[in-house]
Amino acid sequence: MLELYLINDPYVFLGVRGDRGRNPLSLVGVPFDSTNSFRSGSRFAPMHIRLASHSLETYSFRSGLSLEENPPVDEGDVAVVHGSAEATLRNVSVVAEEIFRGRRVGFIGGDHIITYGVVEGLVKALGKTPCVLVLDAHLDFRPDYLGFKYSHACVTRRVSELVGARNIMVLGFRAVDAGELREARGAGLNMINSYELQKMTLRETLNKVRDFLSTCSHAYVSLDADVIDPAYAPGVATPEPEGLQPTVVIDLITDVIDKKTTGFDLVEVNPLVDPGNVTSFLAAKILIEISARFLGVLKTQK
Ligand SMILES: [Mn+2]
Structure with missing residues (x-):
């Protein structure tokens, strides 16, 4: 079944395919950007991020671990159907459900709507609903965008x-429509906006996030690259000023990951509008730090 929906990319993350017996984390590309409302091109992100990873070192100071001997397993890309979010999300969901049975998984988008297919597959694999932590410049809580339900602008x-608004926390957002903000509050969505977050210490933020995650048996993290300030991550589909610093975002995510974290996605990087490929390099670095953290957490679990 899986072979039908996964295809190889010309590049492999860190240049080595990885061994399932040595690293609990798999990476899967989803090169789909048909729902982008502003500037398309994130379909090229899985390839560019893999290529950027080839020039980065694999030692993580945060985890005190190197991925050189134990890289994550790059499973290739989901076969996407350009122009059809519904058909693509079906494939993403099938792949996610199968790989989540026994593996931790990181998905490389693609536009943000892919998260819907991933979480759908995750819920099926778990048989229960996880908590979802979202880092995003946008709230993405509109009921639809110009009449289209499966837009990247409606993903949250x-x-x-799928999981209930109370089981979602959105961090770092600063781009909302007044109506969607009202609906999000009414629905009980947990929120810390970019302005609040930048006045809090990392420890204060972590305490709030951990309180939230303590209510669930499983967790999933969705990282939209546009939560990071465009000064550091200009190559995104819909940049939004006044974002977070990369180190804060990586510290936050790696500190949150523990043994109940099932996986994550990194979406919305757009190599076609990325001067000097800086956003692809940053994305590759984020993947290295997250991968090292997963390796450390699941090693010490045994
Ligand atoms: Mn966004």
């Missing part, structure tokens, strides 16, 4: 229909 709303 769609995911809330």
Whole structure:
């Protein structure tokens, strides 16, 4: 079944395919960007991020671990159907459900709507609903965008229909419509916006996030690269000023990951508008730090 929906990319993350017996984390690309409302091109992100990873070192100071001997397993890309979010999300969901049975998984987008397919597959694999932590410049809580339900601009709303708004926390957002903010509050979505977050210490933020995650048996993290300030991550589909610093975002995510974290995604990087490929390099670095953290957490679990 899986072979039907996964295809090889010309590049492999860190240049080595990885061994399932040596690293609990798999990476899967989802080169789909048909729902982008502003500037398309994130379909090229899985390839560019893999290529950027080839020039980065694999030692993580945060984890005190190197991925050189134990790289994550790059499973290739989901076969996407350009122009059809519904057909693509079906494939993403099938792949996610199968790989989540026994593996931790990181998905490389693609536009943000892919998260819906991933979480749908995760819920099926778990048989229960996880908590979802979202880092995003946008709230993405509109019921639809110009009449289209499966837009990247509605992904958090769609995911809330799978897991419940109270099981989602959105961090770092600063781009909302007044109506969607009202609906999000009414639905009980947990929120810390970019302005609040930048006045808090990392420890204060972590305490709030951990309180939230303590209510669930499983967790999933969705990282939209546009939560990071465009000064550091200009190569995104819909940049939004006044974002977070990369180190804060990586510290936050790696500190949150523990043995109940099932996986994550990194979406919305757009190599076609990325001067000097800086955003792809940053994305590759984020993947290295997250991968090392997963390796450390699951090693010490045994
Ligand atoms: Mn966004």
